[in-house]
Amino acid sequence: MPGDLRLSVILTAQPAAGEPDTDTFARATAIALEAEALGFDCVWTTEHHFSALHRTPSALTLAGYLLGRTSSIHVGTAVTVLPLHSPVHVAEQVALLDVVSGGRFRFGAGRAGPSAAYAAIGRGLRYWEEGFAEALDLVLAGLNGTVSADSELYRIPEVTVVPRPTGSIPVSVAVSSESTVDLAAVRGLATQQFTNVDLATRAARIRRHAELAAPGYYDHGCWVHVQVADTQAEAESILRTHLDRTLGYLLSRRQKLIGTPTKARALSDDPLPGRFARTVANDPVGTPERCAHRLRALAATGCTQAICQVEMTRDLDASLTNLRRLATEVLPAALA
Numbered sequence: 001m002p003g004d005l006r007l008s009v010i011l012t013a014q015p016a017a018g019e020p021d022t023d024t025f026a027r028a029t030a031i032a033l034e035a036e037a038l039g040f041d042c043v044w045t046t047e048h049h050f051s052a053l054h055r056t057p058s059a060l061t062l063a064g065y066l067l068g069r070t071s072s073i074h075v076g077t078a079v080t081v082l083p084l085h086s087p088v089h090v091a092e093q094v095a096l097l098d099v100v101s102g103g104r105f106r107f108g109a110g111r112a113g114p115s116a117a118y119a120a121i122g123r124g125l126r127y128w129e130e131g132f133a134e135a136l137d138l139v140l141a142g143l144n145g146t147v148s149a150d151s152e153l154y155r156i157p158e159v160t161v162v163p164r165p166t167g168s169i170p171v172s173v174a175v176s177s178e179s180t181v182d183l184a185a186v187r188g189l190a191t192q193q194f195t196n197v198d199l200a201t202r203a204a205r206i207r208r209h210a211e212l213a214a215p216g217y218y219d220h221g222c223w224v225h226v227q228v229a230d231t232q233a234e235a236e237s238i239l240r241t242h243l244d245r246t247l248g249y250l251l252s253r254r255q256k257l258i259g260t261p262t263k264a265r266a267l268s269d270d271p272l273p274g275r276f277a278r279t280v281a282n283d284p285v286g287t288p289e290r291c292a293h294r295l296r297a298l299a300a301t302g303c304t305q306a307i308c309q310v311e312m313t314r315d316l317d318a319s320l321t322n323l324r325r326l327a328t329e330v331l332p333a334a335l336a
């Protein structure tokens with residue numbers, strides 16, 4: 001397999017119909033523990049607010065819990081919605097998770113969509129529009145020692161973040177455009193690319209990053225849907241049901257966007273047929289042999305970490321089977 005592609009798992013904490021939240025998180029925990037046993041590189045947590053589709057209002061809190069339940073696997077956020085929070089407080093939490101885990105924590109930051117969370121939790125839409133880069137710089141400054149700010153968005157007296165990190169904490173940025181790729185590259189940070197992105201676009205973003213960033217190794221993550229099955233038809237049927245449920249939520253979410261620019265509304269306007277076809281064409285969905293082929297193609301883009309969503313059915317046994325087949329059937333074939 002070209003490049004250096006490692007497998008990670010993302011936990012979306014999406015409840016099944018009528019499922020108690022306790023069961024949703026028990027399933028997420030079981031998947032994390034199995035991923036560790038199978039030798040996966042990292043488990044990633046997400047942040048969503050007031051969502052009928054997800055149950056994770058704090059990626060950092062869930063990451064801390066999973067770091068306590070595991071002993072060797074890395075745990076990271078994909079992502080912490082940074083403009084919603086005090087960047088100094090985020091830096092404190094990141095440093096704390098690094099210290100108590102012995103250096104197993106990875107920090108991913110993004111801004112997500114302009115949802116009602118920016119009014120209910122954050123300080124308004126302006127922080128979504130203008131605040132991410134400054135907030136990121138303040139977190140990085142805090143992780144390096146002292147931090148202060150006197151801008152229109154942030155007024156922070158000089159403080160020193162404690163505890164001090166054990167070393168250099170891996171930091172990555174969610175990217176969905178050239179501007180966010182540039183933002184990560186000039187700061188020497190790796191990228192995270194999410195789903196519904198074709199391989200050519202992934203490769204172009206990584207090439208652009210390489211043109212702008214200082215020389216070095218960058219652990220670029222790409223979030224992919226994974227469904228391993230005995231037949232292509234079976235895998236595609238499971239994926240279609242999952243995407244149909246997800247797209248229904250995205251369409252309803254349009255009503256919750258605040259002061260939304262046209263480009264943000266477009267995020268919810270991608271119909272199911274296009275999203276489904278793009279996912280099947282680019283992601284590891286199908287037989288073990290086809291999934292292995294898709295992983296090799298992903299590695300060829302320059303991506304170094306496949307961030308795998310394996311919870312297609314929201315059923316624990318099915319999710320664990322999917323995870324195990326990925327590790328024991330797909331990965332060996334990809335490496336052959």
